[in-house]
Amino acid sequence: MSNKKTAEETMNEVLSGDSLKNALDFVDFLRANELDPCANEDGGGWAVGGCVGDSLGYMIVDGTAGGIGPWTVWFNSCDFEKGGSADDELKETAWVHASPCGHCHAGWETCGGGKRTIFGKEFEWLCHSPLMFTDPDAKTLENLKKLLLMLKSEIAN
Numbered sequence: 137m138s139n140k141k142t143a144e145e146t147m148n149e150v151l152s153g154d155s156l157k158n159a160l161d162f163v164d165f166l167r168a169n170e171l172d173p174c175a176n177e178d179g180g181g182w183a184v185g186g187c188v189g190d191s192l193g194y195m196i197v198d199g200t201a202g203g204i205g206p207w208t209v210w211f212n213s214c215d216f217e218k219g220g221s222a223d224d225e226l227k228e229t230a231w232v233h234a235s236p237c238g239h240c241h242a243g244w245e246t247c248g249g250g251k252r253t254i255f256g257k258e259f260e261w262l263c264h265s266p267l268m269f270t271d272p273d274a275k276t277l278e279n280l281k282k283l284l285l286m287l288k289s290e291i292a293n
Contacts, residue, residue, distance in 0.1 A: 140175040142173075142175075143159075143163050143173045143182050143195065143197065144160060144163055146197045146198070147159045147160055147163070147197055147207070148160075150197055150198040150206065151197065151198075151206055151207060154273070154274070155206050155207065155271055158271075158272060158273065158274060158277050159197065159207045161274075161277065162195075162209070162272075162277060162280075162281075165281050166184060166185070169284075169285065169288070170185075171184055171185035171186075171192065171284065171288065172185075173195060174186065174187040174191065176194070181194055181195050181196035181197065182194060182195050182196075184209065184284070185284070185288060191212055192211060192212060192284060192287050192288060192291070193209055193210050193211040193212050193265065193267075193284070194209070194210055194212070194265075195207065195208065195209045195210075196208050204268075204270055205270070205271070206271055207270075207271060208268060208269065208270045208271070209268070209269045209272070209280065210235065210263075210265035210267065210268050210269075211265060211266060211267040211268075211283070211284075211287065212264075212265055216230060216254050216255050216283070216286065216287075216290075222255055222286070225279065226255075226279050226282055226283065227254075227255040227256075227257075229276060229279035229280070229283070230254050230255055230267060230279075230283060231254060231255070231257055233267050233268055233269050233276075234254060234259050234262055234266060234267060235262060235263040235265060235266055235267060235268035236261055236262060236263060237250070237261045237262060237263045237264075238263065250262055250264070252266055254266065254267075267283070
Protein backbone atom coordinates (compact mmCIF):
# COMPACT_ATOMS: atom_id res chain seq x y z
CA MET A 137 0.00 0.00 0.00
CA SER A 138 1.36 3.39 -0.94
CA ASN A 139 1.73 6.22 1.53
CA LYS A 140 1.39 8.71 -1.29
CA LYS A 141 -1.19 11.46 -0.90
CA THR A 142 -4.57 10.99 -2.50
CA ALA A 143 -5.37 12.89 -5.67
CA GLU A 144 -7.78 15.07 -3.68
CA GLU A 145 -5.15 15.92 -1.06
CA THR A 146 -2.68 16.97 -3.71
CA MET A 147 -5.31 18.92 -5.65
CA ASN A 148 -6.34 20.83 -2.53
CA GLU A 149 -2.68 21.73 -1.89
CA VAL A 150 -1.68 22.93 -5.37
CA LEU A 151 -4.80 23.97 -7.28
CA SER A 152 -7.27 26.79 -6.76
CA GLY A 153 -10.36 28.34 -8.34
CA ASP A 154 -11.91 26.63 -11.35
CA SER A 155 -8.90 24.30 -11.75
CA LEU A 156 -9.49 22.91 -8.25
CA LYS A 157 -13.26 22.69 -8.73
CA ASN A 158 -12.94 20.86 -12.06
CA ALA A 159 -10.19 18.52 -10.84
CA LEU A 160 -12.16 17.51 -7.74
CA ASP A 161 -15.28 17.04 -9.89
CA PHE A 162 -13.25 14.75 -12.15
CA VAL A 163 -12.07 12.60 -9.23
CA ASP A 164 -15.68 12.37 -7.95
CA PHE A 165 -16.72 11.22 -11.43
CA LEU A 166 -13.92 8.62 -11.49
CA ARG A 167 -14.93 7.19 -8.14
CA ALA A 168 -18.65 7.17 -9.03
CA ASN A 169 -17.86 5.19 -12.22
CA GLU A 170 -15.45 2.68 -10.69
CA LEU A 171 -12.47 4.34 -12.37
CA ASP A 172 -10.74 5.28 -9.11
CA PRO A 173 -7.34 6.97 -9.38
CA CYS A 174 -4.55 4.60 -8.33
CA ALA A 175 -1.30 6.14 -7.06
CA ASN A 176 1.73 5.41 -9.23
CA GLU A 177 4.50 4.17 -6.98
CA ASP A 178 7.12 6.13 -8.94
CA GLY A 179 5.58 9.44 -7.86
CA GLY A 180 4.27 10.19 -11.33
CA GLY A 181 0.65 10.85 -10.44
CA TRP A 182 -2.32 8.50 -10.59
CA ALA A 183 -3.48 5.84 -12.99
CA VAL A 184 -7.12 6.30 -14.03
CA GLY A 185 -9.47 3.33 -14.06
CA GLY A 186 -7.07 0.73 -12.72
CA CYS A 187 -3.52 0.48 -11.57
CA VAL A 188 -0.64 1.01 -13.97
CA GLY A 189 -0.72 -1.43 -16.87
CA ASP A 190 -4.46 -1.95 -16.67
CA SER A 191 -5.49 1.69 -16.62
CA LEU A 192 -7.39 3.75 -19.18
CA GLY A 193 -5.03 6.65 -18.64
CA TYR A 194 -3.23 8.67 -16.05
CA MET A 195 -3.35 12.02 -14.33
CA ILE A 196 -0.78 14.37 -12.85
CA VAL A 197 -1.31 17.40 -10.67
CA ASP A 198 1.00 20.45 -10.56
CA GLY A 199 3.01 19.64 -13.65
CA THR A 200 5.91 17.94 -11.87
CA ALA A 201 5.74 14.81 -14.03
CA GLY A 202 6.25 15.74 -17.64
CA GLY A 203 6.23 19.49 -17.04
CA ILE A 204 2.55 19.97 -17.89
CA GLY A 205 0.07 21.45 -15.48
CA PRO A 206 -1.61 22.52 -13.39
CA TRP A 207 -3.33 19.15 -13.89
CA THR A 208 -3.40 16.89 -16.91
CA VAL A 209 -5.16 13.68 -17.95
CA TRP A 210 -3.81 11.38 -20.70
CA PHE A 211 -5.49 8.34 -22.28
CA ASN A 212 -3.38 5.19 -22.58
CA SER A 213 -5.11 4.15 -25.76
CA CYS A 214 -7.70 5.42 -28.11
CA ASP A 215 -10.21 2.93 -29.42
CA PHE A 216 -12.38 5.52 -31.14
CA GLU A 217 -11.60 4.62 -34.74
CA LYS A 218 -15.07 4.46 -36.25
CA GLY A 219 -16.89 7.20 -34.39
CA GLY A 220 -19.87 5.19 -33.25
CA SER A 221 -22.42 7.25 -31.37
CA ALA A 222 -20.19 10.29 -30.81
CA ASP A 223 -21.76 13.62 -31.69
CA ASP A 224 -19.82 16.32 -33.54
CA GLU A 225 -18.91 18.16 -30.34
CA LEU A 226 -17.43 15.05 -28.76
CA LYS A 227 -15.46 14.24 -31.90
CA GLU A 228 -14.13 17.81 -32.08
CA THR A 229 -13.07 17.66 -28.42
CA ALA A 230 -11.10 14.49 -29.08
CA TRP A 231 -9.49 15.91 -32.22
CA VAL A 232 -8.45 19.14 -30.46
CA HIS A 233 -6.84 17.12 -27.68
CA ALA A 234 -4.92 14.70 -29.92
CA SER A 235 -1.41 14.58 -28.46
CA PRO A 236 1.55 14.63 -30.88
CA CYS A 237 4.59 12.53 -30.09
CA GLY A 238 7.26 14.46 -28.22
CA HIS A 239 9.79 11.63 -27.72
CA CYS A 240 9.23 12.18 -24.00
CA HIS A 241 9.85 8.84 -22.26
CA ALA A 242 13.09 6.99 -21.66
CA GLY A 243 12.88 3.87 -23.76
CA TRP A 244 10.43 5.52 -26.14
CA GLU A 245 13.09 7.60 -27.93
CA THR A 246 12.61 5.58 -31.08
CA CYS A 247 8.83 5.57 -30.81
CA GLY A 248 8.45 8.33 -33.37
CA GLY A 249 4.75 8.48 -32.78
CA GLY A 250 2.19 6.53 -34.65
CA LYS A 251 -0.62 6.88 -37.13
CA ARG A 252 -4.03 6.61 -35.48
CA THR A 253 -7.62 7.22 -36.42
CA ILE A 254 -9.82 9.04 -33.93
CA PHE A 255 -13.50 9.21 -34.80
CA GLY A 256 -12.82 8.81 -38.50
CA LYS A 257 -10.03 11.42 -38.67
CA GLU A 258 -6.50 10.18 -39.29
CA PHE A 259 -3.59 11.63 -37.30
CA GLU A 260 0.13 11.18 -37.93
CA TRP A 261 2.77 10.97 -35.21
CA LEU A 262 0.50 10.72 -32.19
CA CYS A 263 1.90 9.96 -28.77
CA HIS A 264 1.50 6.47 -27.33
CA SER A 265 -0.98 8.31 -25.04
CA PRO A 266 -2.97 9.80 -27.90
CA LEU A 267 -5.33 12.17 -26.05
CA MET A 268 -4.16 14.80 -23.54
CA PHE A 269 -6.33 17.20 -21.54
CA THR A 270 -4.52 19.96 -19.64
CA ASP A 271 -6.53 21.95 -17.08
CA PRO A 272 -9.84 21.24 -18.84
CA ASP A 273 -12.65 23.74 -18.39
CA ALA A 274 -16.10 22.50 -17.29
CA LYS A 275 -17.39 21.90 -20.86
CA THR A 276 -14.24 20.06 -21.96
CA LEU A 277 -14.36 18.05 -18.74
CA GLU A 278 -17.88 16.85 -19.56
CA ASN A 279 -16.64 15.58 -22.93
CA LEU A 280 -13.57 14.02 -21.31
CA LYS A 281 -15.89 12.08 -19.01
CA LYS A 282 -17.97 10.88 -21.98
CA LEU A 283 -14.82 9.74 -23.77
CA LEU A 284 -13.62 7.80 -20.73
CA LEU A 285 -16.98 6.07 -20.38
CA MET A 286 -16.92 5.17 -24.09
CA LEU A 287 -13.42 3.75 -23.74
CA LYS A 288 -14.38 1.83 -20.60
CA SER A 289 -17.36 0.37 -22.46
CA GLU A 290 -15.26 -0.57 -25.52
CA ILE A 291 -12.67 -2.34 -23.37
CA ALA A 292 -15.35 -4.18 -21.39
CA ASN A 293 -16.86 -5.57 -24.62
